[in-house]
Amino acid sequence: MTTTGSTADATTAPVADARNLALAHYAARGVLETVLARYDATFQQQVALRAAVVSAVPQTPDGLLAEVQASLKADPAEIRAALDELRARELLVADGPHLRPTDAGREFLAAITAETTPVSARIWGGIPADDLAAAGRVLALVTERANAEFAALTA
Numbered sequence: 001m002t003t004t005g006s007t008a009d010a011t012t013a014p015v016a017d018a019r020n021l022a023l024a025h026y027a028a029r030g031v032l033e034t035v036l037a038r039y040d041a042t043f044q045q046q047v048a049l050r051a052a053v054v055s056a057v058p059q060t061p062d063g064l065l066a067e068v069q070a071s072l073k074a075d076p077a078e079i080r081a082a083l084d085e086l087r088a089r090e091l092l093v094a095d096g097p098h099l100r101p102t103d104a105g106r107e108f109l110a111a112i113t114a115e116t117t118p119v120s121a122r123i124w125g126g127i128p129a130d131d132l133a134a135a136g137r138v139l140a141l142v143t144e145r146a147n148a149e150f151a152a153l154t155a
Contacts, residue, residue: 016135016138021139021142028123029043031116031119031123032046032116035112035115035116035119036112038115039108039111039112041108041112042082042085044068044072044074044078044079044082045082045085045086046109046112047068047071047072048064048068048079048082048083048086048092049086049091049092049101049105049108049109050109051064051067051068051071052064052092052099052100052101052105053101053105053106053109055067058095058098058099058100059098059099059100060097060098060099061080061083061099064083064099065079065080065083068082073150083099086105087099089104090102090104090105091104091105091108092105
């Protein structure tokens, strides 16, 4: 018998597998995309803008595209369109050979982050540190293996 609440113990909790990972991902992404819709932004735009904002060095358009593609495994044309949309909204701007976030872009991302932070705290809050550490190790290994399989399939 499995429990339906958040207090499932190790004997009743579902086993981590691809389906449960996908369900968790899409549940969390659904929350984020609901917030993004209020800002007339897409998931790819948010990922690209965040990558530009947190980058330690200025990124070229191709470098930023490659970073986002490595994260999302999305079509490069779709990512380029997202970058173009961010530029059209003046959230990213060309600075010589680089794209850099504008003050408006940083404020835009900060507003989205401010709205999603308390939601994330409610989602992740109360999970024991040992459970988070174990889940983190498993997710890192799954990501590594999936990236290797993706590379082999697309080589």
